[in-house]
Amino acid sequence: MLSLSHFNRQTIKGDIFGALTSTIVALPFALAFGVTSGAGASAGIYCAILTGLFASLFGGTNQQISGPNTGLTVAMVAILTSFVAQSPDNGIAAAFTVVSLAGLFQMLFGIFKLGKYFILVSYPVISGFTSGIGVLIILSQLEPLFGHSLPELQLSLSTLTSTNTLLGLACLVILFLWPQRFSRIVPASIIAVTGATIFFVFSGAEMPVVGAISSELPSFNMPIWDNVLASEMIKSALLIATLSTLDSLMTSLTVDSITNELHDSDQELVGQGIGNIVAGLFGALPGGGATMRTVTNLRAGGTTPLSGILHAIFILAIVLWAGEYTAYIPVAVLAAILTHVGISIIDWNFLKRLHQVPLFSAGLMLSTLVMSVAFDLVTAVLVGVFLANLVTIRRLSEIQLDNIKLCTAKEAEHLSAPERELLASMDDSVLLLNISGPIGFGVARGLKQSVSESDQNKTLLIDLTDARFVGITSTIAIEEIIVSYRNQGRDILLSSVCERVKADFDKLKLLDKISAEHVFSTRLEALTYLSEQAKS
Missing domain, CATH: 3.30.750.24 (STAS domain)
Known part of the structure; x- marks a missing residue:
């Protein structure tokens, strides 16, 4: 949580540079997650601004950068689609009420000191869950890349040679091949977005674009309660709260391992909860700790919550003064960025070693992955944790019987x-x-x-x-x-x-x-x- 002790000459320069660097990394992802969610690019941008600001002000991890991420975006896509189908008039408003309700749940998690329990999840469940999210995000980008969703997708020569697809695939190649040593100076995502935008402007090709982001601040939306969606709203809010909590605390643990400091898990949940409450009230996506952006901030010199606050302010300034230029960013490049993210978060290392781990652990990982894709993320997590705990209890009981x-x-x-x-x-x-x-x-x-x-x-x-x-x-x-x-x-x-x-x-x-x-x-x-x- 921010205090006056965080403001001093020794740290402020590092915080400014860390905020600038993490902003460069965060912008393409905020745009991509917003577009993919179906709520629009501004929903992703203002998620980065609002959750980033309030999580830094009230959170418990000094260098944490918060914003939209893969798991929360996948969940939000499902929530928006389901709610609009069930209640066309109130579906969108109810979905953003869920974001605020999730923030309230997160605050309660922190107030009741539950933070330490959320990281007691077995690795195969986390691996299957994150890999399932990776598969889901890849599937969700097939239509922006190839022009068709999975059931309709038929890869033909005309599909593969369309300007939109070629541009997306070219950006994907850049994201994979851009040297790591250069990424510390200019991230691959910025190169891809800049290159794709220049191509669109000068080629005159017709392809879907992001569209301009209004320079006006988002309007306040009163939460609503739809009795038709009541049970779905509570279930969805718990899912969002759990996903945000897991992402945030896992990122906090990563920060601890780099800095040799100890974060305050419960205070972190309070800060993230406040951020999500405000995000929902202004029509933004739910957010959580973003590991890559946080590590970027840390390595660039960010050491206090001031870096997260400045990160949010820098993004807001860019949106207010340059939001109109997003009208020239092709959707294909954002699809390439998210496809790269989806491929990257699949736990390939664990998958390669499945034949070496115990049969139950391998089965637990694969079943969690399949359930994440075939059913929903809540079912996958609940069933995975339940099965893992049953086996753990049985093994502990055998030890105790001795x-x-x-x-x-x-x-x-x-x-x-x-x-x-x-x-x-x-x-x-x-x-x-x-x-x-x-x-x-x-x-x-x-x-x-x-x-x-x-x-x-x-x-x-x-x-x-x-x-x-x-x-x-x-x-x-x-x-x-x-x-x-x-x-x-x-x-x-x-x-x-x-x-x-x-x-x-x-x-x-x-x-x-x-x-x-x-x-x-x-x-x-x-x-x-x-x-x-x-x-x-």
Whole structure:
């Protein structure tokens, strides 16, 4: 978040240069994303201005540059298309209300300290998701490049040799072949846009162009609520909020790795949320942290939030004084830029190593990719995260089950010498159930099964010396074991219940179901009691 400490002579020069450089990189992408979304080039430009400004003012990552990006644009295309089809009168207004609602959700994510949870997504899900977005953006650019959408596309000689297609393909070649060392001085996208515009002006060829951007500031639009679209609006807002959050926090992590600083995830979400609320109110696309533009700003000298604020101001100045010249930019060059982006964000490195990774990870990545393309991004993420978490829980449960030992004196190697002697003196009439480590809900079934398969004619001592956390589900399992033993008239004891575990037990009044004289502070006390009982 911007403060007076960010204004000083040492950083302001770097912030100005970083803002100028990132502006040069950002402009072609803002135009491209705006045109592709169907909301117009100005929607992408003002997204870069508004989200860039407010995310820098109120965010938690000093060098973050925010604006429109691939995933959010793909989602917005689907939202606009769906809403206009269902409600022709209110569809567009409802779509931009969704952007503001998504910003509100993001603010709530930050206020309730949820930022750290959004980056706990398994890599195969992220890989499949981003690769799916790459495929979607490529498919969306087929019509601007070739004049036909995928179902109608038939590549013929006339299609491939049309001026529009040749220009787009030439720009695509430039984007791929432009040397990296030159990109630090002049980005390939600027070369492509400049070259395509000059060609259009002097060739006199007829082809679709972006159109002029009005020098007037965008008008304020009151949010609307359409009951027909209510459920879709909430679902879409959550999708936009999640995508923006993931993009922003992943970019923040990239900044951390370069600068060795630590961003504030929750403050970042508040800043991004405010930016998206304002963007929706002025008919702009939703935005989030833009990794390439942020890294460009960082490498060019940007070190404080002032660079992001200046970035937004520079774009606004260009639009107000030179917006009319976008009327000469061919749509084909923007399609080439986005096609290049789509190809670049597909996780080719992971795809090349699919045969080396575990089958489940490979399947999870591919299924997330396919669902992103065939169904929608929400379904892909939810199903991917659900499956990944299920497998993770199962694996953790298997590890935790290894920490549950049901043993007699001969098997109790973890006990001290006095404890082993006491246990051995009872002629295997006592079973020791040792629970160690954190025990989550996935262990409950295995816990009950291990006890039920044992000799229940023996006294059971449940030892919690090494247990530091027992979830509610496992607490219920222990409760059922206690009740089962008590109903059979068998003795059951508890030892070494720490305060945290006791708090879990107290929630379900578990300790009320066992005699107070059978609850001991230490394992040694419990074994001493049992030994004395056996002798009497």
